[in-house]
Amino acid sequence: MFLARVTGSLVATQKVATMTGRKLLLVEPYRVDPKEGDRLVPTGRTFVVVDALGAGVDEMVLVCQGSSARLTPETEKLPIDAVVIGLVDTVDVRGRVLFSARDPV
Numbered sequence: 001m002f003l004a005r006v007t008g009s010l011v012a013t014q015k016v017a018t019m020t021g022r023k024l025l026l027v028e029p030y031r032v033d034p035k036e037g038d039r040l041v042p043t044g045r046t047f048v049v050v051d052a053l054g055a056g057v058d059e060m061v062l063v064c065q066g067s068s069a070r071l072t073p074e075t076e077k078l079p080i081d082a083v084v085i086g087l088v089d090t091v092d093v094r095g096r097v098l099f100s101a102r103d104p105v
Contacts, residue, residue, distance in 0.1 A: 003040070003088065004029045006059050010048055018078055023051040025084065027063060032093055040091065040098050049082040050075060060099055062086030 004027035012024065027047050030040040047063070052074040055061050061084045069083040070076055091099040 001062055001064050001085070002029050003031070003091065004047065004049075004061055004063050005042070006055050006057050006061060007046070008057060016079060022078070023054075025049050025051045025055060027061065027082075027084075029063075030060070032098065037093060038096065038098070047082050049084055050078065050080050051084045053084050053087055055084050055087060060088040060091070060101065062088055 006025050007028050008026040010024040010026055012019075025048070027049050029043045029045055029047065031043055033039045033041045047065075049063055050069075052072055053061075063082055064072075064085045065082045069080050070078060072083060072085065075083050087101075088099065089101050090097055
């Protein structure tokens with residue numbers, strides 16, 4: 001699993017039948033700043049994920065990737081590699097809040 005911010009959406013009018021009606025999002029993974037450990041920083045990568053929860057742009061989400069992405073009831077028969085499995089409320093590292101949905105950065 002990894003933490004990511006939703007940066008946009010993707011529309012594909014031609015796709016396999018099992019993907020019809022599935023919302024696709026663009027997300028950018030985040031990580032704890034490796035130098036200071038006091039903030040979340042973007043990785044500079046972009047992933048396409050299936051949205052199983054109704055996430056929106058700029059929301060911080062939890063993403064499951066690989067074969068595990070097909071283990072939710074919503075995605076078990078889909079040809080996918082990544083899915084939003086959680087909407088993040090807070091990220092706390094060593095007693096310090098690095099992200100709060102109530103006070104987004």
